[in-house]
Amino acid sequence: MSRDTFLGICMLMKSPWEPWIAPGDEPVYQRLAAAIAEDLVNGKIAPGSRLPAQRDLSYRLGVGLGTVTKAYGLLARQGLASSFHGRGMFVTSKILTTRKMVDLSLNVPPNVISEKLLSGTLASLATTIDADTYRACTFPKGTLDQRMAVAGWLQHYCASADAERMIFCNGGQHALSTVLTALVAPDICLATDELPFPGLVRISHLLGIELVGIDTDPEGLLPEALERIACEVASRKKRLVLFTNPTAQNPTGRTMSRSRIKDIAVICQRRDILIIEDDVYASFAAHDRICFLDLAPERTYYINSFATLFTPGLRLGVLIAPSHQLDNLVRVLRAQGATDSPISRLIVHKWIADGVASHISRTTSAEAAVRNKVAASIFSSISDAWIGSGFHMFLSMRHSAAFALASAARERGIMVTDPAVSLSDGNDQSGIRLCLGGPTRLELSAALREIATLQVQLGQGTKATAKDLGDNMNA
Structure with missing residues (x-):
């Protein structure tokens, strides 16, 4: 030729x-x-x-x-x-x-912190750091200036954030582990959403704490279900502790309304239930929000984390606890030998003072909104897709279907979290959490379309035909 x-x-x-x-x-x-x-x-x-x-x-x-x-x-x-x-x-x-693996299993924020910002911050700290102060043992409370700055920042989301009752941890998960270690006892029973936060399950199993699931609706925990659990636990001569993340619940993404939070708080006060409030997604809540810490400060352990909102490398978790429990929590922290990062404290303090923290928060929230909008457009033809305002979404389905979808996604080069397991006996309800923050936008949209297509191919939760889904995704 x-x-x-x-x-x-x-x-x-x-x-x-x-x-x-x-x-x-x-x-x-x-x-x-x-x-x-x-x-x-x-x-x-x-x-x-x-x-x-x-x-x-x-x-x-x-x-x-x-x-x-x-x-x-x-x-x-x-x-x-x-x-x-x-x-x-x-x-x-x-x-x-x-082809590389796209990781939708890690619930991290979008990368909005530039190398220029980080290197500039570290360079500035290098010229101002006080060696004597840095060598001082300020763990786990930091300095008063640091606590005041963080409290002022958190008061945008939780009016009762208090520097006097604040201690620092190595991230939100460390704060949760510290609280549960301080509370663990043979008569403790821990109640939470029927589809629980995976990190809570891991810590509870490690400490041997009994977990019970509370029925939910689109607003999260049902007050009548909490009442029922409280009665059952009391009949067994046990004490009930409630764990909740009221905004963008992990894994389902559901957010409690202001009235629902009030209803749950009233029950906790009447039933003498301690509250662990995981508020790491507070910045995604409505402006008129209210916290359990605001309503029941005498029984609430409040957790937040700059590692969750800003970047995983910024190892600074915040724990605000009832005053009479602070000494016990400090003893647990010292026994653990795990500390927060002094450098992270210095960075956060500087960013709050300079207004950088507010800029990062706004930018992160805006990026999360874009990613949730992409997810909503792709899964508009899929029923039982919960898309909230944070860094993750949830596909609700039976456990067998969730396992099949997770396996098929891995074969296509997409990592997802293990299927959620219900805490309610005999309940096969499950689902897949998809984390939206880690990949680039293009990687994310491609991976989500692949998963939506897999759901159609597997016959899961569709409100439309495969052709309809394809037309929607190409629109």
Whole structure:
């Protein structure tokens, strides 16, 4: 075959790719490149296949020719496609090695803290740090200035945040572990949502604490269910402790209303139930919110964490406890030998003082809103998809279906959390938590579309046909 004949055949080849554009707020050329890259990695286009001619693709998608040119250029720079003069753009074999795991199992915030900000902060601290103060043993309370700054910051979300009753921990999970270690006793029973926070389950099993599940509705814990559990626990001569994260509950994403929080607090006061309030997603709550700490400070252990809201590397958790329990908690912390990070305390103190903390919080919340909007558009045709305001969403289903979906997702290169296990006897209710903060936007949208497609293929919770879902995702 002559060269001219070969080139002619190449020009007449029809591309196997069905054009679409990934959703999102990025420039159209980036989303077009992401759509092509996703289909390359997923095997929908074989290595060596010809991509559509630029003018043809521009016409079919209704975008400018320059947009297509920039998208193809981006693919070429990524090594996913190569242009041959007179023949067009072709998929390269590199796609066989570009697939990587997309991790939707880690509930971390979006990365909004730049290297410039972090390095600038550390450089500034290096010139101002007082060696004598740094060497001083301020664990676990830090300095009064640090506690006052953190209390002032938290009062945006919880009016009763109090520097005098505050101690620092190595993140929110460490704070929770400290409280449970201080409370553990043979007669303690810990109540929480029927689909519980996985970190709570791990710590409770480690400490040998009995867990009981409370029935929920779209607003979270049901007051009448808590009353029922309280009566049952009292009949066994046990003391009840309630764990709750009222905003963006982990894993379901449900948020309690102001009235529901008040109803639960009244029961806890009447029944003498201690409260552990995990408020790490407070920044996503409504402006008129109220905390259990506001309503029942004498019985509430309040937990927050800059590691959860800002970045996992910022190891600073906050624990505000009843005054008469502070000494006991400090003893537990010293016995554990696990401390908060003094550097993290200095960073947080500086960021609060400089207004950087407020900027990070606003930026993180805005990014979370964008990601939740993407998730909502993709799962609009899937029933029982709970999408809230935080860094995660929840697909509710039976345990067997959740296990099947998790296994299928892993085979497609997507890591998800293990299926949730209900605390209620005989209840097969389960689901999959999908964490939205870790991947890039493009990685996230591609992974979520893949999971939505898997749900259709597995016949799970669909309100529409596979064709409807595809049309919705390509809209």
